[in-house]
Amino acid sequence: MANLENSEILKYALEEVNGAIRRGELVAGDDEGMNEAVVQAVENAVERSELLTPTGHAWLRRKIEEWRPVRRKKMAKVRRANLRRWGRGLRYYENCIVTSEVLNKMLEDCIGAWVLNDRSVISENLLGVEGVMGGKGLKCLTLLSLQSRACSIVNEIGLLSEHGYPEAVMARTRSLHELAVVAHALSAHGLADTSVSDRYGAWTVAEAKKEWRVLSGLGMDPDALSGIDAELQVCAEATWGSDFFKQNGWASPLFPGRRPPIPLSDIETLVGMNHMRQYYLAGNDAIHAGPRALAGRSRFRGGAIFPTSSEVQHETTRYFLAVSAITLAEICAAACEVVSSITEDFDALFALKAMGDAVEQARGEFESGGMRP
Incomplete structure (x- = not known):
């Protein structure tokens, strides 16, 4: 050079x-x-x-083409190593995913039948704003959406684990943990209570307001809220005050006498999910550009100091696949209990037994160390 x-x-x-x-x-x-x-x-x-620098460019192009098959071969080797160790566990993990997806369809059918039998459900407006659902209907759909997003995330985690992306696995498990905390928080005052879920539903305008403020501070000209969103923002502030728009202001009913901001960690502790905090913090390291996370990426393998693509990390795989399966079960249970209670279709609860069995089977495989050579 x-x-x-x-x-x-x-x-x-x-x-x-x-x-x-x-x-x-x-x-x-x-x-x-x-x-x-x-x-x-x-x-x-x-x-x-x-x-x-034509010579330098020619050298670079040659190196790119030389590296392409090497990279593919390395990634295939990583996947084979993961499947040799965790192939059975990943099949069990898929059973958890499939069960959760079937449960999602069951809950969707429960809500649909409930609405057809009681049309007043869709006429209950959030904060009196016409065209915005509130009350028990909103709570059921919110939990259904949370559970469906959890299904999507565990699908990602399974693929990322199989193909050797441990940092991405930790990052997505962190997202799953946040969903679990919210799912439990929405029912902290009771399965049929809507005091928290209504605020959470209106929180969309708080997020939009924050985005508008940030973009405006950067000299941009974002569109202001209009129509239903603008009306919802006005009603939210009139009902709950300006504190509603501060950090996690939707969770205020969980902390009587306390004003926002409310850190997620406080909500986590309140709903009894703080025992999973260590995995959430590991996910933080995987997401953020902190010096500890960067230094911790050193491997000194294959002639390189740091990995640039997939890699084998069996311990990360076993722990985070187990944790994500357990967390998925928590979210499924929270959603199923709310929907069953509100729609009075309690037969849907039998799905939790199937979900628990699938998770227990997967967890046992990961705890035992998989298919050791």
Whole structure:
């Protein structure tokens, strides 16, 4: 690779800057203008780098094509290693997913039959805003949506585990944990209670308001809330005050006498999910650009310091597949109990036994260490 003395890219950039100086476009003492000119000159040189450094470009193209089959072979090897160890566990994990998806359809049918038998359900408006469902209908649909999203996430976790992406597995398990905390929080005052779920349903305008504020601060011109959303925002503030729009203001009924902001960790503790906190924090490391997470990625394998694609991490796989299966069961139970209680279709509860059996089978496989060679 070229050094500072014979870099064609640097020579081109310097010539462009010197040309600007000769033309009087840059003057002595204008440090800001000089810095901007240098940055722009380097960008221009990089755009022309294929012409300036044809040998280097040819080398790069050759290396890219050489690496492509090596990468594919490595990724296939990682997948085979995971399947050798966790193939049976992943089949059991899929049983959990399939059971949860069938449960979702059951709950959907329960809600549909309930609405057909009692049309007043859809006429209960949130905060009196016409066209926005509130009350028990909103709570059932919210739990159904939470459970359906959990199904999607565990599908992702299963695929990511099989193909060797442990950090992504931890990150998605973190998301699953958040869904579980919310699912339990919505019924902390009772399965049929709607004091929390109504606020959670109206929280969409709080999120929209925050987004508008952030984008406006960046000098953008986002569309303001209009129509039903604007009316819902006005009604929410009139009913619950401006504190509603602060962090997790929807959860205020869970903490009498306390004003937001309310950290997720407090809600987590209230609903008894803090025993899973360690996995949530591990997911944080996998998502955020913290120095500990970056330093912890060092492997010194295959001639590289850090991994750039898939890898085998059996311990991460076993723990997070087990945790995500257990968390999925928690969300399924929360959704099933609410829908059954409100719709009075209690036969749907038998699905929880099937879900529990599937999760127990998967958990046992992961705890035992899988199919060791």
